[in-house]
Amino acid sequence: MKNIFILFVVLSFVPLASCSKFLDQKAYGVLTEDDLTTVEQIENSVISAYAGIGNDEINRPLSLWGYGNVRADDAYKGGADENDNDLLHWLEICSPSVGNVGMWYNDVFWYRNYIVISRINSALRALDNVSEGQMPLKTTRIAEMRFLRGHIHFIQKIIFKHIPFITEDMSPDDISNESNVALSSDSVWLKIAEDFEFAYNNLPVVQPEIGRANKYAAAAYLAKTYLYKAYRQDDMHNVTSIDMGELQKVIDLADEVIASPYRLENDFAFNFLPGQYENGPEALFSVQYSMDDGTTYGRLNMGCALTTPTPGGDFNKPSQDLVNAFKTVGGLPDFDNYSTADLSETDKVDPRLFHTVAIPGKPYKYTDVNFEANQTRNHTMYGLYSSLKENVDPASPFYVKTGPWYANSKNWIVLRYADVLLMKAEALIETGRHNEALPLINQIRSRAQFSTQFIAFAAGNLAITTYQDGTNCNWTEDFARKALRWERRLEMAMEGCRFFDLVRWGIADQVMNMYYANEKDAHTYYRNAYFEKNKFEYCAIPVEQINWSKGLYKQNFGY
Amino acid sequence: MPVKKTDGDWSSVTPAMNDRDNPARILYANKDNPYTYWRLFGNAFIDVQPIKNLHIKSDFGLDYGNYYQRVLTHSYTGRLGVDQPVSSKMQQSHWTKWAWTNTATYNLSIKKNRMDFLVGMEMDKQLDVSFAAEKQTYDEEDPDYMFPSVGTGEAFATGSATGYTLLSFFGKINYVYDDRYLASVTFRRDGSSRFGKDNRYANFPAFSAGWRISHENFMDAVSDIVSDLKLRVAWGQTGNQEIDNLANRTILVSNYVGDAGAGVNTGTAYDIEGKDGGLLPSGYQLQQRANDDLKWETTTQTNVGLDFGFLNQSLYGTFEYYFKQTDDILIRPPYLGAIGEGGDQWVNGASMQNQGLELSLGYRGKTASGFSFDISGNISGYRNKITKLPESVISAYGGNGTTDIILGRAINTFYGYRADGLFRSQEEVDMYADQPGKSVGRIRYEDNGDGVINEDDRVWLGNPHPDFEFGLNINLEWYGFDLTIFFQGMYGNLVYNNTKATTDFWAVSESKMNHGTRLLDAFDPETNPTSDIPSISFTNENSEGRVSSYYIEPGSYMKLRMVQLGYSLPLSIIKKADIKKVRFYVSGQNLLTIKSKKFTGLDPENPNLSYPLSTSLTFGVNLSF
Structure with a gap:
């Protein structure tokens, strides 16, 4: 008994002796930012920022089909009915309801963009901890990160106008005290331009890994930034002036891209096909998606998972107005009468129609299987067309079921060489050099003309020619502007940029109200739609964010 | 949607329907996914008494849980005929928790003084480990075959571990003098691995004192009437560390x-690298x-109570008042979106106070005819108030973050729009403030007077805390029969009845799904002009899912929780069989709910549950040998 007692007393003191360490519970399977010190780890932080731009979400994708196509005259929302993804419905018809509290769409989009920005800034902080000697690619990586930061802020800017610009030196407390109006709208453009400028000055012309941004991608995005910035807006979103110096920068930067190895694809279709076609000569910068990569479903383009013609999706449906816009007369757009009658079997059209829009009874996405009317969920509301560019052949291995949706692993092209040609053409026209814009636009039309190898079924309907001054048109500044804007619509249709083009040009209200008038008989949900100028050019700053900012954030004009 | 197609296959949605899977198929497929859960717990101790009345005790307790499941995903021809990958996932979790408590107690009695001393320490540690392995594609879709080893497709593995430790030192002295005066002092020092390094430990003192008045000599004269009377006061602090293991x-x-x-x-x-697949x-x-500054949430409570029994304890009860102050409430507040990923942070937030009164009263007795009864009831109420609100969490408890903050109000007070009935005519619509989406039959939201309905019109809408809660227990026995009845309820609380989004609107929740029958009574200017349910609308243009008083309803209820009737066979019969007791009983649970007429859901106690609390009837036999 006595021995047991001694043993017991000794045992009782063991815990007392080890107390000081007992509460040092380890955290299993986690790191801290301080752990990121090796070059490999810093490179991984950069990867995670790239992953951010590919981490798309079905309802509010960075491909901007909602904000860029549906809100414009290119697409109907689609889906089951108006109530399916309803904020997009209110945006589509410019309903005052978009400003109502409880509209979850904008708030989540806003937040998700800052998630990507925080990853980028986190990588920039990690890069700051290493010397050029330890990591020779340090400056290149910083430049890549600033490219991505410019990219996401750009998207945020064209949707919300007044946004906080977040940099790597800002602590969470600094960010909490940064208002969305701390910088003027133009100063935010300048900040975005600075990021792309840094990228442009420091990125190599070729990156060994194709997914990384390079100098030409930065030049193109910088050109795009100056193009948007050049159209000065007042606080009520009126375009008040156009800065010629900045348009000249657009021209100079575009020239650098034009002088690069990048070029137009031989066939328009190659831009919108998976696998071997990805990262082609026209793709200046793409989001790299993949499959069979050890993640649950593959790193797929979830941003387009709602736009497949399936029961879980069928959103982003090309509008009749867009389809009609492809009609040609004498090989040129039917500028004045395109919408007087809907496209018929006998109409002549621009070949790009069949690359952009799936039409019932015609082969779907270059396959021998026809797209069928019964793949549409609600044809009385949203018509029978479906969007092709972002989609793939459902029989191909790139088409993957993810829960109730289907997504694909095809890259999403952020910046296309054709876009750069059109940016330059636009800058030339607005600076009074419209004659120089003519060959650029014709270059795009010629390529379209020869993009027929996958659409043989439509051969009888195709008719497209280039503009020939004095022969089939009178290439004045006004005509050039009209031709450029039309060309942009056709070439970039359903690629998420139409609405922002209209706002940049200051004509969103005219175009949209005309569109509503044309469409409201066939699509009755447009009957009360009205684009209120000085309001609907931008989305409301999410009320939730104004709340969390403790009143620091200011609402956009008009809301 | 039919459950099955004519060919016997599970049916699935058509293009026009919402993107939902066949629920019957999901349930059916789940039958192959049973799990096992084993739990093992127990303790062992050594108690030695080196000298009289001194006990040194070491107690080791262990609690181990083990969970195993194999989850099979079957192929299924659904929309457009595309199958999902067939997979089998084996998963296992272990929870290990041990506590080692070492105490020394010493009792001392000197004349009328009695003292108990306790010192001790306790170590707690929990470690949870889980892992899973999944593989896709099987030659045969047979549960007996589908084990990950024989899968031929993609493989996934997961595994994680998390744990925490607690370390406490404590001491307690009890003192009783002549069973009349009672006092106790406690001191604890608790440490938790969940807090910042400098704030792991916190001290939690407490004391209490009691005075058994009924034992005083001067009460002898009324001892027939007052059988027990005790006044007690207590003050003490306790800590809360119920947050994530890695909270700091x-x-x-x-x-x-x-x-x-x-x-x-x-x-x-x-x-x-743009290679389209492979390892990335x-x-x-x-x-x-x-948050290195994260520290214990502390509650400081003061109680004053009176325990009483009259007429030889046939009338008995207690009366108690308490004042409770909770400081440094642990919270992970929502944060500004611009912070981006990882904005989450545990912090010590607001402080609140609760003041309450509790009264319980019982009456028991036995009549000459052998009928015995014990009827007791209790009623209690409290008032809650946020008393301190640091700037960093100012919008974490509701309000708009600037002019409307929770300070001075009860925690969880509802904040939103006040629904001011429906627009019943076009004239009313036209006359009203600029409310986006307004039209006849829609909810009118109250305006703050600026002529526009927007986020500035949000107000505090009501208190979710009850005015009082109550319970009533009735136990009756008569010869071999026994009857127990238990009522419970609360009064004066408001609840947010979110199910109204589906019972009262077509388009607030997902349309094309099942909705409640209240929709059938929706307002219509001609056929149903008096209804308060908004008219049926295909879209939710008025944004009626917003937090508003339309969803706030009285949550008062009284429930008959249990009635049990039993009969025990007389001893004279059963003792021959060497059985101590044979009792037959029938018992019913949740038999009756009385709720406010204004509550439109099923159960005010669980307002957002789509299923009512089930009523159950139990028949049974108790045997004691």
């Missing part, structure tokens, strides 16, 4: 797999920021 840490993880299943990708891997490089995701 930075959480930066590699999230290779991501999660695209919910329609959103969150992963950290990227195909930077992967980075990190910040999920939480550290």
Whole structure:
């Protein structure tokens, strides 16, 4: 008994002796930012920022089909009915309801963009901890990160106008005290331009890994930034002036891209096909998606998972107005009468129609299987067309079921060489050099003309020619502007940029109200739609964010 | 949607329907996914008494849980005939928790003084480990065959561990003098691994005192009437550490797999080489920021109570008042979106106070005829108020973050729009403030007078705390029969009845899904002009899902929780069989709910549950040998 007692007393003191360490519970399977010190780890932080731009979400994708196509005259929302993804419905018809509290769409989009920005800034902080000697690619990586930061802020800017610009030196407390109006709208453009400028000055012309941004991608995005910035807006979103110096920068930067190895694809279709076609000569910068990569479903383009013609999706449906816009007369757009009658079997059209829009009874996405009317969920509301560019052949291995949706692993092209040609053409026209814009636009039309190898079924309907001054048109500044804007619509249709083009040009209200008038008989949900100028050019700053900012954030004009 | 097609296959949605799977198929498929859960617990102790009345005790307790499941995903021809991958996932979790308590107690009695001393310490540690392995594609879709080893498709593995430790030192002295005066002092020092390094430990003192008045000599004269009377006061502090194990840490993880299943990708891997597949490089995701200052949430409570019994304890009860102050409430507040990933951080937030009164009263007795009864009831109420609100969490408890803050109000007070009935005529619509989406039959939201309905019109809408709660217990016995009846309820609380989104509107929740029958009584200017239910609308233009008083309803209820009737066979019969007791009983649970007429849901106690609390009837036999 006595021995047991001694043993017991000794045992009782063991815990007392080890107390000081007992509460040092380890955290299993986690790191801290301080752990990121090796070059490999810093490179991984950069990867995670790239992953951010590919981490798309079905309802509010960075491909901007909602904000860029549906809100414009290119697409109907689609889906089951108006109530399916309803904020997009209110945006589509410019309903005052978009400003109502409880509209979850904008708030989540806003937040998700800052998630990507925080990853980028986190990588920039990690890069700051290493010397050029330890990591020779340090400056290149910083430049890549600033490219991505410019990219996401750009998207945020064209949707919300007044946004906080977040940099790597800002602590969470600094960010909490940064208002969305701390910088003027133009100063935010300048900040975005600075990021792309840094990228442009420091990125190599070729990156060994194709997914990384390079100098030409930065030049193109910088050109795009100056193009948007050049159209000065007042606080009520009126375009008040156009800065010629900045348009000249657009021209100079575009020239650098034009002088690069990048070029137009031989066939328009190659831009919108998976696998071997990805990262082609026209793709200046793409989001790299993949499959069979050890993640649950593959790193797929979830941003387009709602736009497949399936029961879980069928959103982003090309509008009749867009389809009609492809009609040609004498090989040129039917500028004045395109919408007087809907496209018929006998109409002549621009070949790009069949690359952009799936039409019932015609082969779907270059396959021998026809797209069928019964793949549409609600044809009385949203018509029978479906969007092709972002989609793939459902029989191909790139088409993957993810829960109730289907997504694909095809890259999403952020910046296309054709876009750069059109940016330059636009800058030339607005600076009074419209004659120089003519060959650029014709270059795009010629390529379209020869993009027929996958659409043989439509051969009888195709008719497209280039503009020939004095022969089939009178290439004045006004005509050039009209031709450029039309060309942009056709070439970039359903690629998420139409609405922002209209706002940049200051004509969103005219175009949209005309569109509503044309469409409201066939699509009755447009009957009360009205684009209120000085309001609907931008989305409301999410009320939730104004709340969390403790009143620091200011609402956009008009809301 | 029919459950099955004519060919016997599960049916699935058509293009016009919502993107839901066949629920019967999901339930059926789940039958192959049973789990086992084993739990083992117990303790062992050594108690030695080196000298009289001194006990040194060491107690070791162990609690171990083990969970295993194999989850099979079957092929299924659904929309457009595309199958989902067949997979088998084996998963296992272990929970290990031990506590080692070492105490020394000493009792001392000197004349009328009695003292108990206790010192001790306790160590607690919990470690949870889980892992899973999944493989897709099987030659045969047979549960007996589908084990990951024989799968031929993609493989996934997960595994994680998390734990925490607690370390406490404590001492207690009880003192009783002549059973009349009672006092006790306690001191605890608790440490938790969940807090910042400098704030792991906190001290929690407490004391209490009691005076058994009924034992005083001067009460002898009334001892027939007053059988027990005790006054007690207590003051003490307690701590709360019920937060995530890693609450104070930075959480930066590699999230290779991501999660695209919910329609959103969150992963950290990227195909930077553009090779379209294969193993990818992967980075990190910040999920939480550290907070080295995170400390214990502390509640300081003061009680004054009176226990009483009259007429030889046949009338008995207690009366108690308490004042409770909770400081440094642990919270992970929502944060500004611009902070981005990893804005989450545990902090010590607001302080609140609760003041309450509790009264319980019982009456028991036995009549000459052998009928015995014990009837007791209790009633209690409290008032809650936020008393301190640091700037950093100012919008974390509701309100608009600037002019409307929770300070001075009860925690969880509802904040939103006040629904001011319906627009019943076009004239009313035209006359009213600028409310986006307004029209006849829609909800009118109260305006603050500026002529526009927007977020500035939100107000505090009501208190979710009850005015009082009550219970009533009735026990009756008569010869072999016994009857127990138990009522319970609360009064004066408001609840947010979110099910109204589906019972009262077509388009607030997802349309094309099942809705409640209240919709059938929706307002119509001609056929149903008096209804308060908004007219049926195909779209939700008026944004009627917003937080508003339309969803706030009285949550008062009284429930007959239980009635049990039993009969025990007389001893004279059963003792021959060497049985001590044979009792037959029938018992009913949740037999009756009385609720406010204004509550439109099923159960005010669980207002957002789509299923009512089930009523159950139990028949049974108790045997004691």
